[in-house]
Amino acid sequence: MLKVLKFGGTSVGTLDRIQNVADIIKTIKDDGHDVIAVVSAMSGQTNKLLEYAEHFSKSAMPNEIDMLLSSGERVTSALLSIALNEQGYKSTSMSGREAGIITNNDHTKARIESINTDNMKNAISDGKVIIVAGFQGISQHTSRVSTLGRGGSDLTAVAIAGAIKADVCEIYTDVDGIYTTDPRIEPKAKKLDKISYDEMLELASLGAKVLQNRSVEMAKKLNVNLVSRSSFTPEVEGTLITKEENIMEKPVVSGIALDKNQVRVGMYGVTDRPGIASLIFTALADSNINVDMIVQTVGVDGKTDLDFTIPTTDWEICKEVMKQFENDAENIDYNEAISKVSIVGVGMKSHTGVASKAFTALAKENINIRIISTSEIKISMIIEEKYSELAVRSLHDAYNLDK
Ligand code: ASP
Ligand code: MG
Secondary structure: EEEEEEEEEHHHOOOOHHHHHHHOOOHHOOOOOEEEEEOOOOOOOOHHHHHHHHHHHHOOOHHHHHHHHHHHHHHHHHHHHHHOOOOOOOEEEOOOOOOEEEOOOOOOOOOOEEEOOOHHHHHHHOOOOOEEEEEEEEEOOOOOOEEEOOOOOOHHHHHHHHHHHOEEEEEOOOOOEEEOOOOOOOOOEOOOOOHHHHHHHHHHHOOOOOOOOOHHHHHHHHHOOOOEEOOOOOOOEEEEEEHHHHHHOOOOOEEEEEEEEEEEEEEEEEOOOOHHHHHHHHHHHHHOOOOOOEEEEOOOOOOOEEEEEEEHHHEEEEEEHHHHHHOOOOHHHHHHHEEEEEEEEEHHHHHHOOOHHHHHHHOOOOOOOEEEEEOOOOEEEEEEEHHOOOOOOOOHHHHHOOO
């Protein structure tokens, strides 16, 4: 098999950790597989380099920032390759340029346009392990080094796996897979063997921060089998993120996600007229505010109540934008003491009674649900923030996710 592996910052955070990664690669190589490993900078390094730049300028040119930041990943790729060569394993490091990664010209947040895999293919036929410096390429027009945005090494790995048609792309972090919910909230949470791309995307956007969303989207698009596993416990299998068709027994509910960083915006007593929702949500979109759940109800008096949620980080701008609508409503208020709990599962598509079970579970705990929204594979509920953990645990129980 051809395996693309990716090791994040904590997995290569010290020289000992780099040796540990070399040992993982050696075991995989000994099992007869070809290996391309993508590495991040040592943990904390990228931030440190950014601080150095800020010492001289708060507005450094993006292409200079890229020159600077890309060095962090090159350090780890060279060190890992040096270690492997010393220990009798043929290995070569590659910068983004040498790995053939071409991006657009958006320095510090570049997108990968294409990958020329010739160099990598030649090295593999020479029997070499390849260690690619993650998170970078060269920009199409200027040939200068570019970087892919924070956390971009995941993207490098998935893009390479797609381009070179690897059998699997294993993302090594300090957690050993995807769980039915956050084990710090529910110790009975179970590691999942498999999960579909769409479920993973929902869980990630709902606050389970294991894999970068952009790279899961790319894995789905390029049909790359992703595995989330730990470099601290490499003997543990991890979770496979794959096409829904590859999952034979689809659980009705796969996981429970919690997102506390939400603010509920309420606009009450709006005089109902066509176009008001369009005006409000266009203004919010123009300010790049990410509106999530929206509920509108018209009362007997013909007045409309509008509730929606936004990320806490967008709260200040949202207040600014909403000022222009103050005269359209009797009252606009904001509630930050809320959270969103969501249940996610592809099996919901073909089962009834999934939602009612969630509502019953929360009712039993006397938790009031403020807003509900559903999609094919997700049910999200806005509740009072102080009940977050209780809600997660009771939902986890209700769907027997510990079994
Ligand atoms: N070193 C970069 C960062 O810290 C890229 C990565 O680790 O994926 O964002
Ligand atoms: Mg990282």
